[in-house]
Amino acid sequence: MGLKIQNVSKVVGGETHLRQIDLVFETGSRNVLLGRTLSGKTSLLRIMAGLDRPTSGKIIIDGQDMTGVSVRKRSVAMVYQQFINYPSLSVYNNIASPLKIGGMPKKELDRRVRETAEMLHLEGMLDRIPAELSGGQQQRTAIARALVKEAQLLLLDEPLVNLDYKLREELRVDLQEIFRKRSAIVVYTTTEPSEALMLGGNVVVLDEGRVLQTGATAMVYQRPETLRAAEVFSDPPINALDSAVTHGGAVMGDNIPVPLTGHLGRLADGAYRFAFRSNHLWLSSQEDGDIAITGKVELAEINGSETFIYVHHGKSAFVVQQEGVHPFSMGNEITVFINPKHLFVYDTAGQLVAAPQATGPSNRRE
Amino acid sequence: MKIQKRTFALLFYFVVLIVPIYWMLNMSLRSNADIMSSFSLYPSNITFENYIKVFTDPTWYSGYINAMIYVSLNTVMSLAFALPAAYAFSRFKFLGDGQMFFWLLTNRMAPPAVFLLPYFQLYSTVNLIDTHIAVALAHCLFNVPLAVWILEGFMSGIPKEIDETAFIDGYSFPRFFFTLFIPLIRAGVGVTAFFCFMFSWVELLFARTLTVTEAKPIVATMTRTISATGLDWGLLAANGILTIVPGALVIWFVRNHLAKGFALGRV
Numbered sequence: 001m002g003l004k005i006q007n008v009s010k011v012v013g014g015e016t017h018l019r020q021i022d023l024v025f026e027t028g029s030r031n032v033l034l035g036r037t038l039s040g041k042t043s044l045l046r047i048m049a050g051l052d053r054p055t056s057g058k059i060i061i062d063g064q065d066m067t068g069v070s071v072r073k074r075s076v077a078m079v080y081q082q083f084i085n086y087p088s089l090s091v092y093n094n095i096a097s098p099l100k101i102g103g104m105p106k107k108e109l110d111r112r113v114r115e116t117a118e119m120l121h122l123e124g125m126l127d128r129i130p131a132e133l134s135g136g137q138q139q140r141t142a143i144a145r146a147l148v149k150e151a152q153l154l155l156l157d158e159p160l161v162n163l164d165y166k167l168r169e170e171l172r173v174d175l176q177e178i179f180r181k182r183s184a185i186v187v188y189t190t191t192e193p194s195e196a197l198m199l200g201g202n203v204v205v206l207d208e209g210r211v212l213q214t215g216a217t218a219m220v221y222q223r224p225e226t227l228r229a230a231e232v233f234s235d236p237p238i239n240a241l242d243s244a245v246t247h248g249g250a251v252m253g254d255n256i257p258v259p260l261t262g263h264l265g266r267l268a269d270g271a272y273r274f275a276f277r278s279n280h281l282w283l284s285s286q287e288d289g290d291i292a293i294t295g296k297v298e299l300a301e302i303n304g305s306e307t308f309i310y311v312h313h314g315k316s317a318f319v320v321q322q323e324g325v326h327p328f329s330m331g332n333e334i335t336v337f338i339n340p341k342h343l344f345v346y347d348t349a350g351q352l353v354a355a356p357q358a359t360g361p362s363n364r365r366e
Numbered sequence: 367m368k369i370q371k372r373t374f375a376l377l378f379y380f381v382v383l384i385v386p387i388y389w390m391l392n393m394s395l396r397s398n399a400d401i402m403s404s405f406s407l408y409p410s411n412i413t414f415e416n417y418i419k420v421f422t423d424p425t426w427y428s429g430y431i432n433a434m435i436y437v438s439l440n441t442v443m444s445l446a447f448a449l450p451a452a453y454a455f456s457r458f459k460f461l462g463d464g465q466m467f468f469w470l471l472t473n474r475m476a477p478p479a480v481f482l483l484p485y486f487q488l489y490s491t492v493n494l495i496d497t498h499i500a501v502a503l504a505h506c507l508f509n510v511p512l513a514v515w516i517l518e519g520f521m522s523g524i525p526k527e528i529d530e531t532a533f534i535d536g537y538s539f540p541r542f543f544f545t546l547f548i549p550l551i552r553a554g555v556g557v558t559a560f561f562c563f564m565f566s567w568v569e570l571l572f573a574r575t576l577t578v579t580e581a582k583p584i585v586a587t588m589t590r591t592i593s594a595t596g597l598d599w600g601l602l603a604a605n606g607i608l609t610i611v612p613g614a615l616v617i618w619f620v621r622n623h624l625a626k627g628f629a630l631g632r633v
Contacts (some may be wrong), residue, residue, distance in 0.1 A: 051534075070532070075535055078530075084525065086528065088546070088550060101535055101537055
């Protein structure tokens, strides 16, 4: 039972949007499609909805081949990135629209609409038209319309992207609550790793129309199998420095000795890429065993209450994420610290060799 | 001082525009003898006999009725053809869509006189001469392309996702089109209907050639009467005034939509 995507490809005007995708979504599961823009998230979603036909491959729902079936005959609901509502209908009628088409009795319809509206805090605005609502309320209306019909497949295409920060946080919390109660397959696309982690469930990491990795969201975050997957699943992208292991010792970047302890202990001699997330870097030594990396400040960017410091180290560069506002002047020498237990090890082809031990609380800021 | 200058300029412009119409009104309220004998800036002996004649003599008032009939027919037909066509152009990509859209517009590039002879021949063959539908059909030649052009602009302003959402919700295409989509482009439909009305109402060449007596519109009656009854100045002036009225009324009703249409850049 569930939805199966079999060897699906999509080519538009000679450009490949999706490459041989094979995925299975179980009924009642929450799934996040994570990928950068143009990674094929929306293309895949539209094919799952039945709005587009795949160039090749099959969509199988509950054991039935639904590839060519019109979207009208499927049990699907979709929320777009833009706020899409029927501008001429009131909020009430917007939410009621899928039920009315289904021919639901008035009483039952009224109950369902009011229940859904309450769930999304729209009770007071049922008589207004969408143009009279704020952006957040418009998107809530669109989500309510998608929820009210209790479709088997609920698709959300970056629904929170066009909202301001505060609204996004609010809706995100609400959505988690709502998804938990659904028996439908929920598929949610996002570009933000933090959003994926918050929603939990399963994650599909997409890149350039290909599936990089699938699995439980937290698991994939802790063990990205390829460097590319790790880059997609980190914001800012994970940093990687060329490294080498020789005679029981490791050197990272330009002459930074790394003790081969813990999960690094079993590395064979050879060339590697050591990778670390920006939030595991510190401006001062945090605990014993931290190693120091020196570099030159290229740029310091203050983003909200965080500072992103772009550091040049030899031929490579990395980003440090720091809580708080720290003014830095360009070109200054800087020393940052990382504990080897947070290092990911990839081989030169980008395949995971060793990942840090998964200890829940050590992922301090996600 | 600047504002006064501008007011003066506008006033001057307005006077220049209104003089011919005022002169027509002036003439329509005087008798023929009065018009011919004396020059007067305003009618001193007001008479409504010209208007009474128009409203009582069927050769005159039937002209208005005929014109109304084929203009309404044409507006309905143009919209009926143009709405689906414009939807296709705005929503689908198909082989030669750009060329086809341009081809539609080229229909407006030839002067109507070019089509006069083939139309007359064709319409007489199928016995359509002197019917309302003949004129309405002929006017579709330049009204349908214009309607498609205007409506396509309005439709392309509506996100495609609204269509998709409706289909996901389970709407059938006709139900979506008539209950959800048309209300969204109401202004566009209004502007299009206005243009169809206007072109069809003022068009003389086709209307005169394709009609004899049964469907003869007022504009044709007016041109033919000049020679038939001598120069009946007062009567013609009264007809002129009455012919302006429907156009003015329609403009009054769609003026807000029209402004919106101009703002969208397709009118």
